[in-house]
Amino acid sequence: MRNRVVIENVQPEIDHGNYFIKRVPGERVDVTADIFGDGHDHIRASLLYRHESQKRWTEVFMEEGINDVWTASFKVEQKGLYHYKVSGWIDHLLHWYDGFLKKKEAGQDMKVELKIGAGFLRRAAAQYPKPKAKDLKEVADQLEEEGKYDEAVQLVLSPGFKQIVESTPFKQFETIYDHNLRVRVGWEKEMFSTWYELFPRSTAQEPGRHGTFKDVERLLPRVQEMGFDVLYMPPVHPIGKLNRKGKNNSTNAKPGEPGSPWAIGSDEGGHKAIHPELGTQEDYEALIEKARGMGIEVALDLAFQCAPDHPYIKEHPEWFVWRPDGTIAYAENPPKKYQDIVPINFETEDWKNLWEELKSVVLHWCEAGIRIFRVDNPHTKPFRFWEWCIAEVQKQYPDTIFLAEAFTRPKVMAELAKVGFNHSYTYFTWRNTRRELEEYMTELTRTESREYFRPNFWPNTPDILAYELMNAGPSTFAKRFMLA
Numbered sequence: 001m002r003n004r005v006v007i008e009n010v011q012p013e014i015d016h017g018n019y020f021i022k023r024v025p026g027e028r029v030d031v032t033a034d035i036f037g038d039g040h041d042h043i044r045a046s047l048l049y050r051h052e053s054q055k056r057w058t059e060v061f062m063e064e065g066i067n068d069v070w071t072a073s074f075k076v077e078q079k080g081l082y083h084y085k086v087s088g089w090i091d092h093l094l095h096w097y098d099g100f101l102k103k104k105e106a107g108q109d110m111k112v113e114l115k116i117g118a119g120f121l122r123r124a125a126a127q128y129p130k131p132k133a134k135d136l137k138e139v140a141d142q143l144e145e146e147g148k149y150d151e152a153v154q155l156v157l158s159p160g161f162k163q164i165v166e167s168t169p170f171k172q173f174e175t176i177y178d179h180n181l182r183v184r185v186g187w188e189k190e191m192f193s194t195w196y197e198l199f200p201r202s203t204a205q206e207p208g209r210h211g212t213f214k215d216v217e218r219l220l221p222r223v224q225e226m227g228f229d230v231l232y233m234p235p236v237h238p239i240g241k242l243n244r245k246g247k248n249n250s251t252n253a254k255p256g257e258p259g260s261p262w263a264i265g266s267d268e269g270g271h272k273a274i275h276p277e278l279g280t281q282e283d284y285e286a287l288i289e290k291a292r293g294m295g296i297e298v299a300l301d302l303a304f305q306c307a308p309d310h311p312y313i314k315e316h317p318e319w320f321v322w323r324p325d326g327t328i329a330y331a332e333n334p335p336k337k338y339q340d341i342v343p344i345n346f347e348t349e350d351w352k353n354l355w356e357e358l359k360s361v362v363l364h365w366c367e368a369g370i371r372i373f374r375v376d377n378p379h380t381k382p383f384r385f386w387e388w389c390i391a392e393v394q395k396q397y398p399d400t401i402f403l404a405e406a407f408t409r410p411k412v413m414a415e416l417a418k419v420g421f422n423h424s425y426t427y428f429t430w431r432n433t434r435r436e437l438e439e440y441m442t443e444l445t446r447t448e449s450r451e452y453f454r455p456n457f458w459p460n461t462p463d464i465l466a467y468e469l470m471n472a473g474p475s476t477f478a479k480r481f482m483l484a
Contacts, residue, residue, distance in 0.1 A: 002173045004038050004175075005045075005175040006175065007033055007175050007177040008034050010032070010177055012029070013179060014448070014451060016179055017181050018180075019419065019452060020081070020183060020184045021184070022451065023183050024185060024186060024187065026077070027185075028075050029073060031062075031071065032071050033062070033069070033177065035062070041095045042095040043064075043090060044091040046059045046061055046086070046088075047059070047084065047085075048060075049083065049084040050082065050084075051082050052080050052083065053078070058074070061169075062086070076183055079399075080184075080185060080398070081182050081185070083182055083183075085176060086177040087171075087176050088174065089171045089173060090172065091170055092172065093117075093120040093165055094166075096116055096120055097156070097165045099113075100156055101157070104153065110153055117140075118140040119140075121137070121140035122136070122140050124169070124170035125137050125140070132168065139155070139164060142155055186399070186422060187371075189297070189372075189401060190454065191454070193229055193230045194227060194229055195228065195230040195231075195458075196223050196228035197461075198231070198233060199233065199234060200213060200215070200216050200233050201261075205218075211278075212277070212278055212279045212283070213286070213287045214279065216287055220291055220296065224295065224296060230299050231296050231298050232298075232301070233299075234261040234301050235264055237270065237271055237274065238268035238276070239258060239275060240264065240266050240308060240310065240340055242266075243330070244260075244263065245259055245260050259340065260340060260341075262341065263307040265309065265310025265313075266307060266310070271304075272364045284368065285368050285369055288368065288369040289369060298369075298370065299373065300373050302361075302376065302402075304358055304361075304376075305331065305341050306320075306342045307341065307342065312344075318350050319344055319350065320342060320343075320345050329343070330342050330343075331343050344381075358385075359389050362400075363393060363396065363397075366397045371399055371400050371401060373401070373402050373403065375403060375421070376405050379413070383415050386402075386416065390402055390420035390421070391420060403422070403424070403456065404416040404424045405425050407464070417452050417454070423455075423456050424453055426456060426457060428455070428457040428458065429460065429464060430466060430467070432467065457483070457484035458484065459484050466480070
């Protein structure tokens with residue numbers, strides 16, 4: 001109860017340390033804190049940090065600024081988790097030293113002051129390893145050596161003594177601010193990437209033929225030449241046959257109409273299967289490997305929803321909502337109806353097995369070589385599920401990136417980023433004027449969200465065309481691309 005220093009308003013700190021901030025190797029973490037104490041004694045403060053693989057903390061002395069705001073920084077070099085905390089204390093050695101300089105300048109006798117300083121040095125020595133403790137004790141002896149008053153005073157006034165006071169502080173009754181503050185340091189591609197999207201079934205050279213992964217391979221040099229380093233394709237799984245949608249959202253698909261790739265699952269398999277017309281699992285893995293050899297990562301669309309004939313529905317009916325008439329509840333956004341898609345019921349009593357199965361889906365594709373997942377509508381699944389699933393996957397595959405495809409309310413988008421999503425969709429698509437863009441960029445780069453929210457700017461998407469692009473010519477599209 002004798003600690004006298006108060007530490008508050010530590011930044012960055014996300015929701016009282018519940019979530020980590022994000023960096024990539026080589027980036028800096030700037031830490032600020034309001035640090036003050038009672039009375040007029042001199043305060044000192046330190047920022048301490050360590051990588052999760054290290055036991056010892058590295059200490060950086062903080063600098064005092066205006067209005068009791070203290071600052072310090074450290075650079076993250078390794079991937080993984082870093083921990084950091086702030087320490088503050090009354091430094092009686094520093095307080096004595098500052099007073100000594102003022103009293104000497106005023107012409108006062110310093111004999112007693114030298115004895116006081118020697119006492120502080122000896123007490124400080126007890127806090128350090130033997131070699132440094134020995135040096136401090138020797139200096140203390142010099143301050144009290146009989147018949148060498150003038151030499152002792154000159155020693156205290158020397159630059160070397162100032163260095164001793166600054167580098168070997170006397171710490172008593174430290175206040176430690178340690179609220180589980182963490183930095184997750186990930187893959188460099190988490191900071192910047194350029195995505196190219198294509199529908200693999202549209203890549204065939206001959207009209208009327210369903211494209212394959214082999215056809216996609218043929219296009220890789222073009223994607224590379226344009227400067228993209230991520231190739232994203234909609235879901236590559238079997239497409240439901242029951243309630244399959246036709247052209248222009250028709251509820252009756254005609255023969256040959258392929259259906260929506262987001263209506264996942266049929267008698268041909270579910271989320272761990274490949275659509276037969278695209279090729280085989282081996283073909284998909286070959287595409288991933290060839291693309292990676294060209295500096296391009298293949299991103300998988302992770303859509304946790306099912307077509308009405310997905311195997312899960314027969315194997316685990318308890319994972320879905322059933323209506324009183326015995327029919328399964330399909331997706332709705334009234335008045336819109338998505339008869340070809342069935343949501344998963346995350347409130348099921350069997351939620352633990354459901355979570356484990358969905359995690360196994362992600363791990364299945366990680367084992368196949370996927371390291372980037374574009375997650376479809378993550379805001380319609382529980383935040384706690386994503387926090388758990390992403391952390392579990394990244395334990396085995398640390399470089400895995402999850403993009404939150406969530407065009408929703410700001411706080412919901414922010415929560416998804418906090419729980420672990422590495423990339424986030426943004427409102428860039430709807431920001432057109434200079435004022436709108438400046439306000440949004442200020443929000444993303446000058447507020448707390450910059451510590452955890454990594455924004456992706458899309459010029460457009462296949463299903464969302466910004467107002468500015470409607471009926472626009474190529475130059476408008478080029479401008480949006482340049483802005484992004």
